[in-house]
Amino acid sequence: MKNESEQAIAVFGAEGLQTAALVRSRIRKGLWTSHTSGLADEHVQGNLVILPKAQADDFLLYCQRNPKPCPVLAVSNPGDRSLPTLGADIDIATDVPRYRVWRDGELVNEPTDITALWRDDLVSFVIGCSFSFEQALMEAGLTLRHVEQGRNVAMFRTNIPTQPAGPFSGPLVVTMRPLRASAVIRAVQITSRFPNVHGAPVHIGDPSLIGIADLARPDYGDAVDVMPDELPVFWACGVTPQAAIQQARPAFCITHAPGAMLITDLLNHQLASF
Known part of the structure; x- marks a missing residue:
């Protein structure tokens, strides 16, 4: 059986893996429905939240009050499926590999296309993703185990509360990447340059201090081993x-499935602050 890296090359071709528009076109055709880590890795990827206009203002305020986990890259006009600041040909109803559909706070479906669900009052929010700083980490020589193993990054709910806005509140979710102690300072320096995609880590070391009981059981994504000479490093997550x-329980909402992001035409280095 092919691993996901081999499957990606089969779908996109080795050169196509680096081309955002080509990757989106294959996703649009339903040829790729998995996580997007490692695809078009020079390009900015984004988390997705789609809400009716009636809840959009409160959600935007929630993002503004919690910029670390919710850095907003773009907001659409109501009913508009395009996001021209992120890519000329983006169709938000087809260009994410897998969506999640929520009704009254309950997950009811995970389709690969939401065209049939689209409404004229829907507003799309694209939120920065830590996949965008992974390229910078790897260019600096840091090994990312989930990329190395072709897995989705591990994600955990913490005991750290976010700042509420209207009906929106809840715990901070984090991604975890194990790094040797000698690499941690470098990782902090590098990711600090990318505040629009979560910036520097929020915690390093003992996961129990932020309410994580077992690194082998992530709430989302895939577990990876933490070696004896490594520290778990945690970043805020989109x-x-x-x-x-889930806490606000809006009557209707659509998000991306964890790890299955929107790939934009923006380049990661364009988000670096200095």
Whole structure:
């Protein structure tokens, strides 16, 4: 059986893996329905939240009050499926590999196309994703185990509360990457340059201090081993809004499935602050 790296090359071709528009076109045709880590890795990827206009203002305020996990890259006009600041040909109803559909805070479906669900009052939010700083980490020589193993990054709900806005509240969700102690300072320096995609880590070391009981059992994504000479390093995660949506229980909402992101035409280095 092919691993996901081999499957990706089969779908996109080795050169196509680096081309955002080509990757989106294959996703649009339903040829790729898995996580997007490692695809078009020079390009900015985004988390997705789609809400009716009636809840959109409160959600935007929630993002503004929680910029670490919810850095907003773009907001659509109501009913508009395009996001021209992120890519000329983006169709938000077809260009994410897998969506999640929520009704009254309950997950009811995970389709690969939401065209049939689209409404004229829907507003799309694209939120920065830590996949965007992974390229910078790897260019600096840091090994990322989930990328190395072709897995989705591990994500955990914490005991750290976010700042509420309207009905939206809930715990901070984090991603975890194990790094040797000698690499941690470098990782902090590098990711600090990317505040629009979560920036520096929020916690390093003992996971129990932020309410994580078992690193082998992530709430989302895939577990990876933490070696004896490594520290778990935690960054704020754009899946945080999904936890807030579960608490707010809006009548209708659509998000991306964890790890299955929107790939934009923006380049990661364009988000670097210096």
